[in-house]
Amino acid sequence: MEYSGEQFDVIVIGAGIMGSCAAYQLSKHGQKVVLLEQFDFLHQLGSSHGESRTIRATYPEDYYSDMVIESSRLWEEAESEIGYQVYIKTPQFDMGPKNNKSLQCVIENCKSSSLPCSVLDNKQVSEQFNGSFELPENWVGLLTQLGGVLKPTKAVSMFQTLALQKGATLRDNMEVIDIKMDYEMGGVYVSTSNGSMFRGKKCVVTIGAWMQKLVKMVSGKALPIQPLHTTICYWRIKKGHEEEFLVDNGFPTFASYSQPYIYGTPSCEFPGLIKIAVHGGYQCDPDNRTWASTEIEDSVYSWIEGIFSGRVDSTKPVFTQSCMYSMTPDGDFVIDFLGGEFGKDVVIAGGFSGHGFKMGPVVGRVLADLVINGEAQGVDLSYFRLGRFEENPKGNVKEFEDQVQSYELLPV
Incomplete structure (x- = not known):
C-alpha cells in the first residue's frame, strides 16, 4: 500500500x-x-463533556486508590503548565448502611493505605456538616480530604x-x-x-x-463494553441554605452506597443548584440515541428529602443533561x-x-x-x-456486592 x-x-x-x-x-x-x-x-x-466530574480515592477496589492519588498529582502538574484551574479541591464524603460490603471495603482500604479518613456515625455527621447531611441511624459516613470537582x-x-x-x-x-x-x-x-x-x-x-x-x-x-445513556440532574437548594452547599465553603463531593447508588457535587457550576445523579442508565447505540432522560426512581426523591433534611427541593430536577457510560460487566x-x-x-x-x-x-x-x-x-x-x-464472562470477581448492574450487549 x-x-x-x-x-x-x-x-x-x-x-x-x-x-x-x-x-x-x-x-x-x-x-x-x-x-x-x-x-x-x-x-x-x-x-468527556459537561460542567463537573468528581475526583475521589475512596474505592472498594484497592487498585484504583493509588491510580487516583497519582492522577491527582498529574492534574496539578498539568494545571501548573497551562496556567489555569480545572481541579477544585474539596473533601469527599461517602455514606451508606453500616453493613454495606462495598462501603466496608472502602473504609478498610482507606485504613490500610496512607489515605487519612474519619469514620463518623450519624450524629457526628450531623455535627460535622451542621445538619446539611442527616444519615439514618444505621448508616455511617466516611470523610476523606482527597476529593474535588473537575471541569470536564x-x-x-x-x-x-x-x-x-x-x-x-x-x-x-x-x-x-x-x-x-x-x-x-x-x-x-x-x-x-x-x-x-x-x-x-x-x-x-x-x-x-x-x-x-x-x-x-x-x-x-x-x-464486552456496553454503551449506556445516563442523565445528570441538577436540583434547587431551598432559599436560605445556598451558602451551606457551596464548594467554596467546603461542601464535599459525595457518594451514597445504597440502592440506587447516588453521587453528586457541591453547588459550583450553577448558582443555587446542586448536582445529584444516579450511577447507571439504559442501553443505547451511540449513533442512534433516543436522548430520552433516564427515569428517576421514587427512592431518589426520598433520598434527597431525607439526607439533605429538607434543604434541597426534591420535587423534581431543575434541568438535566445527557452523557454516556461505556460499561464493562x-x-x-x-x-x-x-x-x-x-x-x-x-x-x-x-x-x-x-x-x-x-x-x-x-x-x-x-x-x-x-x-x-x-x-x-x-x-x-x-x-x-x-x-x-x-x-470469565463477568470479568473480575469481587468480594462485595456490585454497585452496577449487568447489561446484555447490543448487537454490533
Whole structure:
C-alpha cells in the first residue's frame, strides 16, 4: 500500500479525556503524535463533556486508590503548565448502611493505605456538616480530604492545548473507519470516512462508547463494553441554605452506597443548584440515541428529602443533561494491547464505566508507557486485561456486592 502523506510515531483515535491525555503524554516524551476525533473537538456527544466530574480515592477496589492519588498529582502538574484551574479541591464524603460490603471495603482500604479518613456515625455527621447531611441511624459516613470537582470540557481542552504546544497534530471531524497493518514497513494505516489516511508506527484507540463497534470492524473481536445513556440532574437548594452547599465553603463531593447508588457535587457550576445523579442508565447505540432522560426512581426523591433534611427541593430536577457510560460487566477498565494480527502495535483503552474521568491523566501516562516501552510501571494492569472476559464472562470477581448492574450487549 503506497502512502505519501505525513507519517507519525503514534496515531491516537478519540479526543475525549483519555485520548487527549495520551496525546499530551506521548508528545511530552518526544513522540510525533496525531490526535483524531470523529466529531468537533469538545463536542457533547460522548462522555468527556459537561460542567463537573468528581475526583475521589475512596474505592472498594484497592487498585484504583493509588491510580487516583497519582492522577491527582498529574492534574496539578498539568494545571501548573497551562496556567489555569480545572481541579477544585474539596473533601469527599461517602455514606451508606453500616453493613454495606462495598462501603466496608472502602473504609478498610482507606485504613490500610496512607489515605487519612474519619469514620463518623450519624450524629457526628450531623455535627460535622451542621445538619446539611442527616444519615439514618444505621448508616455511617466516611470523610476523606482527597476529593474535588473537575471541569470536564475545560480539562479536555487543557490537555489538547498542552499536546499542541508540545508538537502534536490535532484533527477533528475525522471518523475512523479502518485500521490496517502495514506488513511491508511495519506499523498501521488508519483510514477515515472523508478519505484521509494516516500512517503510524503505533496506534492508541480511546473512543468511549464507540469502542465496541470499531474494534469489531477492524479485528472481529466483540468487546464486552456496553454503551449506556445516563442523565445528570441538577436540583434547587431551598432559599436560605445556598451558602451551606457551596464548594467554596467546603461542601464535599459525595457518594451514597445504597440502592440506587447516588453521587453528586457541591453547588459550583450553577448558582443555587446542586448536582445529584444516579450511577447507571439504559442501553443505547451511540449513533442512534433516543436522548430520552433516564427515569428517576421514587427512592431518589426520598433520598434527597431525607439526607439533605429538607434543604434541597426534591420535587423534581431543575434541568438535566445527557452523557454516556461505556460499561464493562465488572465495572473495571479495559487497557491492553489489541493483540491478534495487531500484536502490540495497537493499544485500546475503554470501558471506563462512568468512573474513569478522574483517572484520565494516569491512564494517559500508562498508555504512553505501553506505546513507548511495551509495559507500564506503577499500575497493575492485570485487572484491566482484555483476556479476563474469555476466562470469565463477568470479568473480575469481587468480594462485595456490585454497585452496577449487568447489561446484555447490543448487537454490533
